[in-house]
Amino acid sequence: xxxxxxxxxxxxxxxxxxxxxxxxxxxxxxxxxxxxxxxxxxxxxxxxxxxxxxxxxxxxxxxxxxxxxxxxxxxxxxxxxxxxxxxxxxxxxxxxxxxxxxxxxxxxxxxx
Amino acid sequence: xxxxxxxxxxxxxxxxxxxxxxxxxxxxxxxxxxxxxxxxxxxxxxxxxxxxxxxxxxxxxxxxxxxxxxxxxxxxxxxxxxxxxxxxxxxxxxxxxxxxxxxxxxxxxxxxxxx
Numbered sequence: 007x008x009x010x011x012x013x014x015x016x017x018x019x020x021x022x023x024x025x026x027x028x029x030x031x032x033x034x035x036x037x038x039x040x041x042x043x044x045x046x047x048x049x050x051x052x053x054x055x056x057x058x059x060x061x062x063x064x065x066x067x068x069x070x071x072x073x074x075x076x077x078x079x080x081x082x083x084x085x086x087x088x089x090x091x092x093x094x095x096x097x098x099x100x101x102x103x104x105x106x107x108x109x110x111x112x113x114x115x116x117x118x
Numbered sequence: 119x120x121x122x123x124x125x126x127x128x129x130x131x132x133x134x135x136x137x138x139x140x141x142x143x144x145x146x147x148x149x150x151x152x153x154x155x156x157x158x159x160x161x162x163x164x165x166x167x168x169x170x171x172x173x174x175x176x177x178x179x180x181x182x183x184x185x186x187x188x189x190x191x192x193x194x195x196x197x198x199x200x201x202x203x204x205x206x207x208x209x210x211x212x213x214x215x216x217x218x219x220x221x222x223x224x225x226x227x228x229x230x231x232x233x
Contacts, residue, residue: 040221044160049124049211050224093160100218105167106152111160 008033008101012094012109019086019116027081027094027112029070033101039063039072039079042095044111050095053081091116120146122214124225131202132233138198139228141212147192148214152222153185156209168195202232 013028031039038057042050054063059074068083079096093113099106121144131137141151153165166182168174168189176182186198195214199206209229213222 038220042224047227047229049122049226050213052221052223055221095162097222099215099220099222104218105164106215106222108162111162113160 008037008098008103008107010096010098010107010109012096012112014112015093016113016115019114021088021116021118022085023116025081025083025086025090025114027096027114029079029081029096029109031077031079031096031098031101031107033077033098033107035101037098037101039070040097040099041068041070041079041081042097042108044093044095046092053094086114086116088116088118090114120144120214120221120223122148122212122223122225124212124228126228127226128229128231130231130233133203134201136198136200137202137230138196139210139212139230141195141197141214141225143193143214143223146214146216146223148195148216149192150215151189151195152213152215153187153195153197154211154213156211156227162211165197199230202230204232206230207232 040055041053043053054065056063056072062071093111095111096109125140155163166174166176174187189195211227213224215222
């Protein structure tokens with residue numbers, strides 16, 4: 007079945023550092039890929055998405071590229087801020103399963 | 119972007135009572151809605167998938183008689199926790215989408231505390 011694997015957290019960075027959160031997937035068919043962000047005490051919000059190979063999703067300085075050859079969708083940001091502290095979920099939909107598949111989430115902590 | 123609301127945002131109830139949580143898609147029609155339970159350490163557990171007008175599909179290990187799901191319309195789904203117990207205390211999140219390839223939009227979550 008479909009699966010999503012994210013790097014274990016927490017990821018702890020200083021403000022203005024470069025961020026990478028790795029995400030790899032297995033799926034049949036041609037899934038869409040997503041990154042969601044969850045701030046403390048809130049639900050998940052869509053951060054960015056990509057619907058086909060080589061597409062790059064971007065939003066709020068974050069970006070991720072749909073890499074079919076490496077089955078990856080790594081999240082990057084050039085300069086993180088304290089306000090980026092949150093939990094980030096990688097997800098896919100429309101692969102072999104009708105049900106969306108989520109990674110376990112990666113907690114990001116950014117210190118001033 | 120599309121908006122999904124949940125009500126209530128927080129509820130405290132006594133053990134043995136039932137609690138209903140509403141999930142609404144405010145500006146789109148959702149063919150499918152999902153209910154999740156989120157545990158400490160952030161992992162999301164899918165409880166059930168519901169399509170408008172049909173019975174919900176429950177994930178393995180989720181008691182359908184305890185967690186009643188009704189998807190009455192394309193904009194409303196409800197989760198009723200029947201005879202709640204302290205172990206049901208958790209953060210419940212719903213989501214909605216139009217179709218399989220489309221984005222899931224999440225509600226803000228409902229914090230349930232059973233005393």
